[in-house]
Amino acid sequence: MDFIKQPMEIENRSMEIIAPHLEGLNLDEAQTKVYSRIIHAAGDVEYAPIIRIHPDAISAAQKAIKSGCNIYTDVEMVRTGINKRKLASFGGEVFCLVADPEVAAVAREQGITRSMAAMRAFGKKLDGAIVAIGNAPTALFEVLRMIEEDGIRPAAVVGIPVGFVGAADSKEELAKNTKVPFITVAGTKGGSPIAAASINAIMYLIDNSRF
Amino acid sequence: MDFIKQPMEIENRSMEIIAPHLEGLNLDEAQTKVYSRIIHAAGDVEYAPIIRIHPDAISAAQKAIKSGCNIYTDVEMVRTGINKRKLASFGGEVFCLVADPEVAAVAREQGITRSMAAMRAFGKKLDGAIVAIGNAPTALFEVLRMIEEDGIRPAAVVGIPVGFVGAADSKEELAKNTKVPFITVAGTKGGSPIAAASINAIMYLIDNSRF
Numbered sequence: 001m002d003f004i005k006q007p008m009e010i011e012n013r014s015m016e017i018i019a020p021h022l023e024g025l026n027l028d029e030a031q032t033k034v035y036s037r038i039i040h041a042a043g044d045v046e047y048a049p050i051i052r053i054h055p056d057a058i059s060a061a062q063k064a065i066k067s068g069c070n071i072y073t074d075v076e077m078v079r080t081g082i083n084k085r086k087l088a089s090f091g092g093e094v095f096c097l098v099a100d101p102e103v104a105a106v107a108r109e110q111g112i113t114r115s116m117a118a119m120r121a122f123g124k125k126l127d128g129a130i131v132a133i134g135n136a137p138t139a140l141f142e143v144l145r146m147i148e149e150d151g152i153r154p155a156a157v158v159g160i161p162v163g164f165v166g167a168a169d170s171k172e173e174l175a176k177n178t179k180v181p182f183i184t185v186a187g188t189k190g191g192s193p194i195a196a197a198s199i200n201a202i203m204y205l206i207d208n209s210r211f
Numbered sequence: 212m213d214f215i216k217q218p219m220e221i222e223n224r225s226m227e228i229i230a231p232h233l234e235g236l237n238l239d240e241a242q243t244k245v246y247s248r249i250i251h252a253a254g255d256v257e258y259a260p261i262i263r264i265h266p267d268a269i270s271a272a273q274k275a276i277k278s279g280c281n282i283y284t285d286v287e288m289v290r291t292g293i294n295k296r297k298l299a300s301f302g303g304e305v306f307c308l309v310a311d312p313e314v315a316a317v318a319r320e321q322g323i324t325r326s327m328a329a330m331r332a333f334g335k336k337l338d339g340a341i342v343a344i345g346n347a348p349t350a351l352f353e354v355l356r357m358i359e360e361d362g363i364r365p366a367a368v369v370g371i372p373v374g375f376v377g378a379a380d381s382k383e384e385l386a387k388n389t390k391v392p393f394i395t396v397a398g399t400k401g402g403s404p405i406a407a408a409s410i411n412a413i414m415y416l417i418d419n420s421r422f
Contacts, residue, residue, distance in 0.1 A: 003348065003349065003352050003377045003380065003381070004349075004376055004377060005322065005323040005324060005327060005349055006322050006323070006324075007324050007325075010324070010349075010374075010376045010377070013375070013376045014374055014375045014376050017375040017376070018375065040374060040375070041373070041402065042373065042400065042402065043373035043374045043375065043378060043398075043399035043400045043401055043402065044255075044399065044400050076291050077288055077291045077292050077403065077404065077407075079291075080287050080288045080290075080291040081288050081403075111216065111217050112216040112217070113216060113217075113218050113221070114218075116216060137214065138214065138215075138216055138221075141214050162252070162253065162254035162404075163221075163225055163251060163254045164224070164225045164228040164229065164251070164254065165215055165221045165224045165225050165228070166214045166215060166221070167254060169214065170214070187254075188254035188255065188256075189253065189254045189255050190254055191252065191253065191254065191402070191404050192288065192292075192403070192404055193288065193373075193402050193403055193404065196288075
């Protein structure tokens, strides 16, 4: 069994394979990097035409990260997937409350998902921060409500929940919002590795390094 | 914004939407559950025709889990995604060595990926255990080598690495192996949530509960 074993060689070869699938999409260099890393994480070139990036999203997220903002995630898998050492080099941390006992109690009491209760619990902490959602449409709907009703203003929302119940609708609502720049994917596909890959791509763009 | 907020209602509705996409695949009840949970995790019904489950894989994995086996993963995201409380109820634990400093040193020295070095480091511990790979083709190739050359015999291999460099080949090799039952997905698609969903589906089948 002969195969490529060297990490950077694997990644470079992967990016070469992805490149032709981005032709005709009129992406700038930064967008190309985010698209490529999403497609790389999914192993699925059919993401190319369904990725939606607000024109200000990458620059706003980079600016927030450089100033040391935190990232708030809906589930632990997104937190795990984000390069936390890289984020810490700018001064930021990743937080997730889905496994918090108090959040779980609120969710049970109100008959809502834990990730929805978790977003509500972050509250004002989301101002100027980055929200990264990779699993729960309910969490994204709640963040959109907080933006509309509570005046919460994250620097950017990476909202890429997955599935057949609410995911497509929640992402469509995100793409329609006019208050916060976003990165999302149309339709039912998405997930934690896609959300984490988007964040990592943005961080690596800042100084062309993952360390 | 009106949407379903109750966790079990979301999941049940999702499974109803997935069901028609499994028609004609001649799946038994257990296979149906594993397929459904994979498709649910990916938000992608196009997984249906590319999932490959060895006829003995689900029963062998269930038997191993019931006897308290451990699960060894290639990356932290797979470990994060596995329901560890449920696994602990049978006596098992999940291990991942990709962030281990000694493993990283070996990987650097040998010019191989950390997840490949991590699998090698597990060695004989994989006997009778379950291997869950959701990211690195190199880790799956290494496990296949250990099965062939070192006589390692996991109870089952859930091998669903993702990407354009080696993933499809490594999964094809896994599906051709005659020594260890497997769960895999043909082609470039896959990932940590898919591997974790397969493991969780198998655990939940044992006593129809996720707790």
